[in-house]
Amino acid sequence: MISEVGDQKPEVRGQFTRRSPPLADVGGRSEVRLRLRSRLTVSSVEPSERFTILDSLFTMLPQAISPRLADVLSSAESICVLTGAGVSAESGVPTFRSTGGLWEKFSPEDLARFESFIRNPDLVWEWYNYRKKILSEVAPNEGHVALARMQDLVPDFTLVTQNVDGLHARAGSRNVVELHGNITRSYCIQCKLLAGEEEQATFERTPKCRTCGGLLRPDVVWFGELLPAGAFEKAMEAAHRCDVFLSVGTSGVVYPAASIPLAARSAGAYVVEINPEYTDLSPRMNETILGPSGKVLPHLVTILTQRHSHEST
Numbered sequence: 333m334i335s336e337v338g339d340q341k342p343e344v345r346g347q348f349t350r351r352s353p354p355l356a357d358v359g360g361r362s363e364v365r366l367r368l369r370s371r372l373t374v375s376s377v378e379p380s381e382r383f384t385i386l387d388s389l390f391t392m393l394p395q396a397i398s399p400r401l402a403d404v405l406s407s408a409e410s411i412c413v414l415t416g417a418g419v420s421a422e423s424g425v426p427t428f429r430s431t432g433g434l435w436e437k438f439s440p441e442d443l444a445r446f447e448s449f450i451r452n453p454d455l456v457w458e459w460y461n462y463r464k465k466i467l468s469e470v471a472p473n474e475g476h477v478a479l480a481r482m483q484d485l486v487p488d489f490t491l492v493t494q495n496v497d498g499l500h501a502r503a504g505s506r507n508v509v510e511l512h513g514n515i516t517r518s519y520c521i522q523c524k525l526l527a528g529e530e531e532q533a534t535f536e537r538t539p540k541c542r543t544c545g546g547l548l549r550p551d552v553v554w555f556g557e558l559l560p561a562g563a564f565e566k567a568m569e570a571a572h573r574c575d576v577f578l579s580v581g582t583s584g585v586v587y588p589a590a591s592i593p594l595a596a597r598s599a600g601a602y603v604v605e606i607n608p609e610y611t612d613l614s615p616r617m618n619e620t621i622l623g624p625s626g627k628v629l630p631h632l633v634t635i636l637t638q639r640h641s642h643e644s645t
């Protein structure tokens with residue numbers, strides 16, 4: 333039972349190990365399609381209880397970072413980070429699968445498939461406009477800022493995200509690998525042209541292409557669709573060459589993104605998960621830091637900054 337993961341030491345992995353499903357069709361936009369794995373009960377401990385305890389722990393104790401992680405960070409030449417919805421939670425952006433998350437209230441079947449869009453574009457746009465409105469009212473949090481700072485503290489740094497919210501770029505991260513697209517863009521389903529900002533700036537229903545009159549759709553990846561060309565490949569390359577891999581704020585149930593930390597681990601990286609709860613990925617990590625990313629990541633930046641100052645003197 334996955335619900336027992338919380339009681340296991342990281343070394344006790346066997347019974348919880350689940351293999352990634354095989355990759356889907358090759359060809360077209362990218363080599364892989366987005367797939368959702370069946371939902372699992374994550375923890376037997378109340379998430380809110382855990383979150384509170386660890387939130388205060390990380391406020392007070394930067395030394396809660398393990399000596400092993402501090403050590404590998406101090407010598408890492410290459411770091412790769414994968415983020416999920418949890419990294420934006422402290423900004424006030426709802427996640428998908430946490431308690432009260434978006435998929436509790438809305439159905440991915442109705443909102444995150446191309447067929448659903450064709451069936452009811454108004455409904456899909458209403459949902460995306462609702463999310464865009466939330467994003468227009470929030471700001472990057474300490475976790476986003478910490479990741480933006482990290483890019484200047486290691487020789488090779490790659491930030492890969494499943495998020496479509498653009499908050500990493502707003503925090504100053506450069507060259508973010510966006511596996512699932514970006515909600516702030518849209519394109520025409522007929523002529524494929526990216527829409528101008530004026531066409532999508534309003535929160536109106538179902539915008540149309542100015543060039544051909546076709547329906548515009550959000551430039552995001554829906555279930556069963558191909559990832560943006562090169563994005564997954566770039567992420568995998570970074571995962572294979574990094575010394576430290578951080579899996580931050582993701583439940584690890586959507587593939588192919590969830591296979592990236594596993595690939596890093598197989599290639600020899602030290603793989604760390606940062607999440608207030610254990611996930612399906614936890615048994616496959618070198619360590620899981622149970623805490624909110626906005627509190628944990630700044631501590632990692634402190635370690636990298638100390639090393640950086642040491643190297644430049």
Ligand code: OAD
Nearest residue numbers: 416417418421427428429494581582583586607609624625
């Ligand atoms: P999920 O909603 O599945 O998972 C969010 C994770 O963030 C959970 O494991 C939470 O425990 C964790 N979390 C919550 N608050 C956190 C905090 N303050 N700090 C760190 N972690 C926190 O989101 P994703 O894994 O990103 O795809 O979901 C993957 C994909 O599924 C999304 O890109 C989206 C969704 O369907 C599409 O819409 C195509």
